[in-house]
Amino acid sequence: MAVGQKLYEGKAKILYATDDPNILLTHFKDDATAFNAQKKGSITGKGEFNCAISTHLFKLMEANGVPTHFIDRPSANEMRVKSVKILPLEVVVRNIAAGNLCQQTGLKLGTILTPPLVEFYYKNDELGDPLLTFDRLQLLDLATPDQVDQLIEMASRINEILTNFFQQCGITLVDFKLEFGCVSSGVAQTEGSPRQIILADEISPDTCRLWNQAESDPDKRVMDKDRFRRDLGNVEDAYRQVMERVLNQTV
Ligand code: C5P
Numbered sequence: 001m002a003v004g005q006k007l008y009e010g011k012a013k014i015l016y017a018t019d020d021p022n023i024l025l026t027h028f029k030d031d032a033t034a035f036n037a038q039k040k041g042s043i044t045g046k047g048e049f050n051c052a053i054s055t056h057l058f059k060l061m062e063a064n065g066v067p068t069h070f071i072d073r074p075s076a077n078e079m080r081v082k083s084v085k086i087l088p089l090e091v092v093v094r095n096i097a098a099g100n101l102c103q104q105t106g107l108k109l110g111t112i113l114t115p116p117l118v119e120f121y122y123k124n125d126e127l128g129d130p131l132l133t134f135d136r137l138q139l140l141d142l143a144t145p146d147q148v149d150q151l152i153e154m155a156s157r158i159n160e161i162l163t164n165f166f167q168q169c170g171i172t173l174v175d176f177k178l179e180f181g182c183v184s185s186g187v188a189q190t191e192g193s194p195r196q197i198i199l200a201d202e203i204s205p206d207t208c209r210l211w212n213q214a215e216s217d218p219d220k221r222v223m224d225k226d227r228f229r230r231d232l233g234n235v236e237d238a239y240r241q242v243m244e245r246v247l248n249q250t251v
Helices: 046-063 099-105 134-139 145-168 235-248
Strands: 003-009 013-018 023-028 031-034 039-042 070-075 078-082 089-096 112-122 171-184 195-200 208-212
Touching: 023 046, 046 070, 046 078, 046 145, 046 235, 089 145, 112 145, 134 145, 145 171, 145 195
Parallel strands: none
Antiparallel strands: 003 013, 013 023, 023 078, 031 039, 070 078, 089 112, 089 171, 171 195, 171 208
């Protein structure tokens, strides 16, 4: 497969065209950013760790009937994916209060959320990815009411699958962010015909909060990007540890 033109370079990944218009190549970078790119750095090996973890978790999703953009992993930090139109939304699922939720509501870190919270943020760097209401989703024409229902259903199902999986790894899934894309539902795509929504982007310690169940100390237990965000140190070790535990569990 020939790698073509660079289509997009994001904070953590680069997207390339291939000789097949339906397939793109994602290159996972070691670069790390936080707080809307105000903090920048690099985490050695992150590209490979996140590519391996995402690959395994996308396979887990497919095995459980959740459609994803994943095709295969041709090299350590590259993933071939289906070409989709990414919805400009970040769907965040929260099982335990942390991060923004605590900052914006005053909820105590660690508060168990029953049922889990599903939130929508507008994927827009200039605006700082604001939290959206159902009405704002309609106002901005970001998703139809049916699509919102479908996204909530998919995000909740993904949460069930991931929570159980990470539990087997001795890891608590605190919260995570998902992105979805639309693909044509049939070969002959016509104007107005329904488009299938599938899971896209990545699932990794960059996009999840993961707490080591073997540690009770609130800083030591952190196995995700909060180690980078909060300068907790040992970021590479934490990502590697997540990868080893994830790959150790069969899908
Ligand atoms: O910052 P906040 O508490 O809203 O993050 C919730 C979850 O979504 C965290 O796991 C975080 O890593 C993830 N997230 C992300 N990309 C963003 C915002 C949040 O992966 N742009």
